[in-house]
Amino acid sequence: MLDPAWLLVLLPLAAASGWYIARRDALRRQTQAEFNLPSAYFKGLNFLLNEQPDKAIEVFIKVLEVDSETVEMHLTLGNLFRRRGEVERATRIHQNLIARPSLSKSQRIQALYELAQDYFKAGLFDRAESLFQELADIPGHAESALRYLSQIYEQEKEWSKAVSILRQSEKQLDKDNSKIIAQYYCEMAEVALSDGNTADAHEHIERALQEDSQCTRAVILLGEVEYRNADYGAAVQTWSAIRKQDPRFLGEIIDKLLEAFRHLEDDRALEAFLNESLEEIRSPRLLIAKVKELRGKNGDADAEAFLTEWLSENPSITGFRYLMELRKADQDQLTDRDRILDNVLASTIDDNAGYICQQCGFSGRSMHWQCPGCKGWTTIKPVDEER
Ligand SMILES: [Zn+2]
Structure with a gap:
């Protein structure tokens, strides 16, 4: 069976043959070489149909030597190979195209763009990078080239270069990239934190917040820096603000936030914050934090009583599973039916x-x-x- 993708090549080829025959009729006194063009195409086509793409490429490249007006077809063919994941073949076609002195300026640029994408797809980022940098100055290709460059720097984790590219794109294309630039600074802050350098991390976080004052990740990281610097009061203040800014993320930091409260030895403030947050957001993660807190302070029985009452008004699988945990701790309380139910719930929750x-x-x-x-x-x- 013929791969339907080849139809994309067959159609332009068929059109080209028609074009050629018309041209041949108009110019009867042509050289022998040009009269060979259609037969060469059919030969190449034949190789494609027989799934011998390398031989087909040889034929098409020869045809190109005869007549450079077939460039479009080579671009189509190369593109098709790349999309099928046959990047080496695509690269050969595009390199061959670029080597033709007869190409027009716009054809050369198009071929360079295709080749840059081949290198990108093959993971040859150094080569792709230099071609995309060239293309970034060419109107019509700048937007796409800058997008590829930022993808390359993201993958290589070259965050400073990634920032420069997005700034260039802001200037050249009048785009607002501030939210993504803030993320790049957060990446740099995380690298600094993993090196234990809280001062550098702090600088990056400030830049992130200058770009995007609502950047939740930067706020989370700022609290982390303050916590590591043993400035627990500041950490509590910073992290508490997430409840208003983006409540979905409070569960992400709740354990650490409570830890910071404990360092301040302010039990009442901790309890007040936890109760208010749970009332407001009612997320299972906050519920578990509250139950753990009760468990540590007053013991399992108290925690279980609170959880049972909460669940009767706010049913939640996570909460129910924690209840099972509590009962498991006291084996006598767990019936066979409880165990079966717990297993069923465990299997559903893993899928979510x-x-x-x-x-x-x-x-x-x-x-x-x-x-x-x-x-x-x-x-x-x-x-x-x-x-
Ligand atoms: Zn996604």
Whole structure:
């Protein structure tokens, strides 16, 4: 069976043959070489149909030597190979095109653009980078070239270069990239934090907040820097603000926030914050934090009593499973029926995601600031497991 993708090549080829025959009729006194063009195409086509693409490429490249007006077809063919994942073949076609001195300026630019994409797809980022940099100054190609360059720097984790590219795109294309630039600074802050350098991290976070004052990730990181510097009062203040700014993320930092409260030895403030947050947001993660707090302070019986009452008004699978946990701790309380129910719930909950991308639907069990699916920034949000 012929791969339907080849139809994309066959159609322009058929058109070209028609064009050629018309041209041949008009110019009867042509050289022998040009009269060979259609037969060469049919020969190349034949190789394609027989799934011998390398031989087909040889034939098409020879035809190109005869007549450079077939450039479009070579671009189509190369594009098709790349989309099928046959990047080496695409690269050969495009390199061959660029080597032709007869190409017009716009044809050369188009071929360069195609070749840059081949290198990108093959993971040859150094080569792709230099071609895209060349293309970034050419009107009509700038937007796409800058987008590819930012993707290259993101993958290589070259955050300063990524910032420069987005700034260039802001100037050249009048775009607002501030939210993504803020994320790049957060990436740099995380690198600094993992090196134990809170001073550098703090600088990056300030830049992130200058770009995007509503950047939740920067606020989370700022609290982290303050916590590591043992400035627990500041950490409590910074992290508490997330409840208003983006309540979905409070569950992400609640354990650390409570830890900071404990360092301040202000039990009443801790309890007040936790109760208010739970009333306001009612997320299972806050519920668990509250029950753990009760468990540590007053023991299992008190925690279980609170949880049972809460669940009767706010049913939640996560809460119910924690109740099972509490009962497991006291084996006598767990009946066989409880155990079966717990297993069933465990299997459903594993299939659900804790985090979902609002752009592409990617879901996973851990938080990513850049979606692994669509590469969008801050598109992933925490979700309650039972939803
Ligand atoms: Zn996504």
